[in-house]
Amino acid sequence: MPISVGDAIPAVKVMQGGPDGPKELDTGEFFKGRTVVLFGVPGAFTPTCSAKHMPSFLENLDALKAKGVDAVACMAVNDAFVMGAWAKDQGITDQVTMIADGSAAFTKAMGLEFDLTARGLGVRCQRFALVAKDGKVTHIAIEAPGAFEVSSGQAVLAAL
Incomplete structure (x- = not known):
C-alpha cells in the first residue's frame, strides 16, 4: 500500500549524493520540523527524469520556497555516485537534496516500488x-506507469 496523506515519512538510512561525495542521510531527521517536497523518479539520467521532471522543480524552486517549502529533494533507486553525477549534469549544487536509495529500502518503506525487472532495470521507484x-504527508501524487502529469514542480506548486 503506498504512503498516503496523513502518514509519517518512514525513518530510513539512505545516502545523499552531491559534489562532496556520498554521505549518510536519515530520512526521519531530514523531514523533521520543516516542509519538504520530495519527488521520486525511476532513474537518474533517464529521458523524462532529466528532460522534464528535474527541470520542472528547478524552474519552480523560488515559487515553492515562497509558498513555505524549506527543502526540495529528489530520490531514485540509484547509488550516491550516480545521483551526484546526475546533480552535476543538471547543474545542481545544493538547491535539491539528491537522495540515493540504492537498495530501494526507503522506496519500499513508502510502498512506492515499481518492478521493472522484465525490462532489465530491477526494482525502481514509481x-x-x-x-x-514535520514528517507527515500532506499531499501526494503518484503517476501511472509511463506518465508525467501529476508529479511536476508546477503540479506541486498548484497543490500548495
Missing part, C-alpha cells in the same frame, strides 16, 4: 511527488 510537513 514517479511521484509529495509534500511533507
Whole structure:
C-alpha cells in the first residue's frame, strides 16, 4: 500500500549524493520540523527524469520556497555516485537534496516500488511527488506507469 496523506515519512538510512561525495542521510531527521517536497523518479539520467521532471522543480524552486517549502529533494533507486553525477549534469549544487536509495529500502518503506525487472532495470521507484510537513504527508501524487502529469514542480506548486 503506498504512503498516503496523513502518514509519517518512514525513518530510513539512505545516502545523499552531491559534489562532496556520498554521505549518510536519515530520512526521519531530514523531514523533521520543516516542509519538504520530495519527488521520486525511476532513474537518474533517464529521458523524462532529466528532460522534464528535474527541470520542472528547478524552474519552480523560488515559487515553492515562497509558498513555505524549506527543502526540495529528489530520490531514485540509484547509488550516491550516480545521483551526484546526475546533480552535476543538471547543474545542481545544493538547491535539491539528491537522495540515493540504492537498495530501494526507503522506496519500499513508502510502498512506492515499481518492478521493472522484465525490462532489465530491477526494482525502481514509481514517479511521484509529495509534500511533507514535520514528517507527515500532506499531499501526494503518484503517476501511472509511463506518465508525467501529476508529479511536476508546477503540479506541486498548484497543490500548495
